Amino acid sequence: MSEFRVLQMAPPIEHQIKAMIALLKRYNWSRFGVVTSKMAGSKQFLKAVQELVTSNDDRSFKMKLVHHEQIDESSDEMGHIEKRLQALRNSEARIILLYSTTQRVRKIFEVAEKLGLLSEKYLWIGTQSVKGSMTTAIPPIQHGMLTINFHTLSNAMFPPADDVLPLIIGLAPKVSFTTYLCITVLNYKKL
Structure with missing residues (x-):
């Protein structure tokens, strides 16, 4: 046990994943892909998504994770990102759950835009860490992208x-x- 205590102000990633899965169920999006940045928590994110899909007891709605890519955008080689996203493009995933950060997703979206993955044929749903703030949204971005956002500010009674x-x-x-x-x-x- 660590001598340090950590207080997490953002909602746990499990809550964000449950919100994403609820959104998939709400709109009957049963087949989806996952893209994660190579960063802390990415393996836990994928594992939690897989567990929720497996534990889905709704017989009328079966979800299936059809593709997963983990992208190391810290690499200077854009070929790595392009290879990973090309595999995503070749899969049947059109709904993509995204676990990354605002800074990391820029490189991913630069390549995704070139491959047509930011078109109206695809919908990206990101975690709260992807969203950042409206002032940090720098192109390329996917228009209409959804992000899970919980009001966790001290003045959470008032919307941002x-x-x-x-x-x-x-x-x-x-x-x-x-x-x-x-x-x-x-x-x-x-x-």
């Missing part, structure tokens, strides 16, 4: 500035009322 959900929720009543008003006016004119 880059969270669009409160904006959508705030606009919903206005849009609904405007729609109702338009329908009422149209019906009135018919009379």
Whole structure:
């Protein structure tokens, strides 16, 4: 046992994986791939995904991990990344769970863009560490990429500035009322 105590402020990776798997189930995405950066926790990430897939007791929805690549983007040789991502491209995976960091994913996405893996044919779902903040999103990125994000700030009662959900929720009543008003006016004119 270590003499040091570690307090993790981010949600455990298991919670993030459960959220990813719940998303797969919600949209009936049963076949998927996994891409991990060669970094601390990548083996645990893959193992936890495999365990959740194996323990899935929903008989109507069988998940299958169809491909996995571990990428060492610290290598100066871009050929390594290209070889790994080419194998991913040749697989049947179109939904890709991604375990990396904002900095590491840049090299991966540079090559993925060249191979067409950032097109509308693919959906990448990243862990919270992939997201970073809106100010660190530097191209290339996949438009529409999903990331698992838990509000873990001390002021977690208030959403961060880059969270669009409160904006959508705030606009919903206005849009609904405007729609109702338009329908009422149209019906009135018919009379």
